[in-house]
Amino acid sequence: MALRELVARLGVPLDRQPDADPVVTGVSLDSRTVVRGDLYAALPGFNAHGADFAAQAFERGAVAVLTDAAGAGRVPAGMPVVVVDRPREVLGAVAAQVYGDPSTDLKMIGVTGTNGKTTTAYLIESALRAHGRRTGLIGTVETRLGDEVIDSVRTTPETTDLHALLALMRERGLDTCVMEVSSHALALHRVDGVVYDVALFTNLSQDHLDFHADMQDYYQAKASLFTPARSRRAVVGVDDEWGLRLAAEASVPVTTVSTSDTSADWVVARSSDDGTFTLQARDGSQLRLVSHLAGTFNVANTALAALALVAIGLEPAAVEAAMAVPPDVPGRMQLVAAGAARSADRPGSPRCIVDFAHTPDAVDAALAALRPSTSGRLIVVLGAGGDRDRGKRPRMGAAAARHADVVVVTDDNPRSEQPAAIRAAVLAGARELIEAGSAMATELIDGGARAAAIARAVSIGVDETRTRGGADAVDTVIVLGKGHEKGQEIDGVMHPFDDRDAVLAALSAATSGTRP
Template sequence: MSLRDLADRIGSAEGADVVVTGVTLDSRSVAPGDLYAALPGFNVHGGRFLADAVAAGAVAVLTDAEGLALAREQQTPVPVLAVPEPRGVLGDVAAHVYGAPSEQLTMVGVTGTNGKTTTAYLVESALRANGQRTGLIGTVETRIGDERLESVRTTPETTDLHAILGVMRERGVDACVMEVSSHALAMHRVDGVVYDVALFTNLSQDHLDFHPSMDDYFRAKASLFTPRRARAGVVCIDDAWGARLAAESGIPTTTLATRPGAPADWTVDEAGAGAFTLRQAGTGACVSLVAHLPGHFNVANTALAALALLGIGLEPSAVEAAMAVAPDVPGRMEVVAPGGLDGPRCVVDFAHTPDAVDAALAALRPSTEGRLIAVLGAGGDRDRGKRPAMGAAAARQADIVVVTDDNPRSEDPAEIRSAVIAGAQEEVRAGTGRAYEIIDGGTRSSAIVEAIALAVVGTGESRPVDTVVVLGKGHEKGQEIHGVKHPFDDRDAVRAALAAVTSSGVTS
C-alpha cells in the first residue's frame, strides 16, 4: 500500500511515495516496512519511541500534533502523517494496508455484558460442524483454523485485528466469530470491519471505571448496530437495554425474547432438560435446539447463536444439526469434578458481574442436592460499585459464601473482600439472602481449600452432595497482584484442593 494513498484517505498533507506493508502501534513490534502509529497512551506518548520504531524498520509514522512535535524534535527521518485523532483513522488505515481482509470473510460480532464468550463459541462450533473453516477472536483465545493463540484482551487492537484477519484470509478461513467489547467500540479497535451480523446478549453493571455511566456504556455497545459497523443485528430484548437497542438500532434488527409473552420476532418455548423450540412470530417457523450448558441465560445464548446462523444463510435443519454438537467453552460452567460419595461437585465459571453471579448460582441450584457453596471475589482497579452487589447476589443464591481475592491488582485485597462481604451481609440482614454463613476466605487458594473442606465434611452416603462453584476467573491462568501476574488457574486449584482435602482424612 502506498503511503501517498493512505495520506489521501485520512486527509494528511504528507504523503511520500513509500510502500507500507504493515501497521503497528507498539514500537517493540515494528517490522521492516511498517507504519508506526505513535498514539497518546495512558502514561506516555508513543512519539517518545520514534527512534526505536525507525531503527526497527518503520518507514512512516501516523500520529497527532504532539507526536508531530516530538518527531520534529527528534528529527525523525521518515515521513510523518499527522491528523487530529489518529486512533479514529487507524482502523481504516490498517484495513487498507492488509487488503480489507474482513470483506472476504463472513464476520459475526458478539457484544453484551455477559455471555459473549459462550455465544461466540456456540456460533463458531456450529459453523465448524457445518463444514466451514473458522476463526475465533475473544477473551479466552484467538483461533485461526486449528491454530490457537493466547488472547491479550477480549478484542485486539485494530492493527493486530486486521493483521489477524489477513492471516485468516490467507489460510482459507470462511468465517470469523469475535467478541466485541465496549472498550473496543469506544477506542475504535473494530473500525474498518463491517459485520455481516452483530449480536447483543444483555447489559448490566460493569466497566463503570471506564464508562462514566450506564448510558455511556450502552451507547458504546449500541454503536455496533450502525451501518458503518454491521449489516444486520440480532438483539435479545430480555432486559430493558436490549429493548432500547432494538428500538434505536440503525440496521435491520431481529429481536429475541426468552421470557413468556414478550413481543419479539423470535421467542423461546422451553421443554425442559435444556431442550427448547425457537419460534418465529407470524410464520410459525421453528428450530428445535438444546442448550448444552445449564441455566436460562444459556438458553438465550444458544438461541442468539442459532439466529446468527440463520442470519448468515444457514437453513433451519442445518442449524439444528450443527448446534447438536456440544462446544467446549473453557471456564464457563465448567465441571471440574462431578461429585459423589467422596466429594462435592465442583464448577468453575467466569461470572464477574452481579447479574452473572446471580444467574450462574441460580442455574446450579436446581441440580444441587446439598448445599450450594460460592467462592468469589472482585477485581481491583475496576468498577468499585459492583463489589457489594456481587456479594449480595452470592448471598441471595448460595448457602455459604466464601469471599476471596480475584485480581487485586494495585489495591489492598482485604479492602476489596470487605466490600464484597458487606454487600453479602446487608443482603442477609434485609431478609432477602439465604446464605447462613459468610466467610472471609483470604487468598484464592486458601479460600478454595476452605470451601471444598466444608463440602467434603458435608458429603457422605447419607448426605446429599454439595456443589462448590468458584466464580470470577474462569479460563484465566494468572492472578495479578501488585503489578505481577502469578500463575493461577481455578481449575487446577480446585483439583489440588480436592486432592489435599480428601487425602488429609477429612470425612463426614
C-alpha cells in the same frame, strides 16, 4: 501499498515527503514490535507520547509515522510523517487499507454485551465448524485461526492487530470470523474498518463503570455497533430493558429474541430439564435446539447463536444439526469434578464447577442455574477485581448470599488495591442481605487468599457430603470470577493461578485426608 497511495486514499496530507515512495506492508502501535515496512502509529498516551519512540521504530524498519500535531514535532528529521488531528480515529481505516480490507473477504460475526459474549461466540464458532465452515475466533479466552490457538491479551485486539489477524485468516483460507466486541473496543475505535455481517447483543448490566462514565455511556458504546458503519443486521436479546431499547434504536435491521417475551420475533416456547427447547418465530416456524450448558441464561445464549447462523444463511435443519454438537467453552460453567454421594465403602465428594461470572447479574444467574440440580448445599467462592468498578462489589456479595448456602469471599485480581478492603466490600453486601432476612446463605466466610479459600470451600463440601443424612445428597462448589484465566494479578505481578487446578488440588487433599 505505496505510502503516497495510502495517504491519497485517506485524504490526508503527507508531511516531510520521502525521496522515494516506500511500500507500507504493515501497521504497528508498538515501537518494539515494528518490522521492516511498517507504518508506525504514534498515539498520545497517559504517560508518554508514542512519537517519543519514533526513532526506535525507524531503527527497526518503519517507513513512516502516523501521529497528531503534538507528536509530529517529536519525530526525528528525515522520517515521513502523516499528521491527523485524531490518529486513533483513522487507524482502523489505515490498517484496513494496508492489509487489503480482509474483513470483506470473510463472513464477520460480532458479539457484544455484558455477560455471555464468550459463551455465545464459542457456540457459534463450534456450530459453524460442525457445519463444515473454516472458522476463526477472536475473544477473551483465545484467538483461534483454524487449528492454531493463540492466547488473547484482551477481549478485542487493537485495530492494527485485528486487521493483521483477519488478513492472516484470509491467507489461510478461512471463511468466517466470530469475535467478541467489547465496549472498550468500540469506544477506542479498535473495530473501525470492519463491518459485521451480523452483530449480536446478549444483555447489559453494571460493569466497567471504572471506564465508562455511567450506564448511559456504557450503553451508547455498545449501541454504536448497531449502525450501518459497523454492521449490516442484528440479533438482539430483549430479556432486559437495554435490549428492548437497542432493538428500538438500532439503525440496521433487527431480529429480536427472548426467553419469555412473546412479542419478540423469536421466543423460547418450550424447554425441558435436559436442555432441549423450542425456539418459535412469530410466523410459526420453529428451531428445535439444545443448550449444553446449565441455566436459562445459556438457553438465551444458545438461541442467539442459532439465530446468528440463520442470519448468515444457514437453513433451519442445518442450524439444528450444527447446534446439537456439544461445544467446549473454557471456564464457562465448566465441570471440574462431577461429585459423588457417599456410599458404604466410599466417602462422598462435591460437584465442582468453575465459571467466569464477575458481575452481579452473572453471579445471580450462575447460582440460580445450579440451585435446582444441587441436592446438597450450594457453596460459592467469589471475589471482585481491584482497580475496577467498585460499585458492583457489594452487589456481587448480595447476589451470592441470595442463592448460596455458604459464601466464601476471596481475592480475584486485587491489582494495586489492598485485597482485604475489596473482600470487605463484597462481604458487606452479603451480610446486609443476610441481616435483612432475604438471603439463602447461612454461613459467610472471609476466605482470604484464593487458593486457601477454594480449599476451604471444597473441604466444606466434602464434609457435608460425607456426613449428610441423605445418601444421595451431593454439594455443589462453584468458583466464580476467573474462569479460563491462568494468572492472578497482585500488586503489579501476574502470578500463575488456575481455578481448575486449585479445585482439583483441594479436592485431592480433602478426600485423601491430607488437607492443608
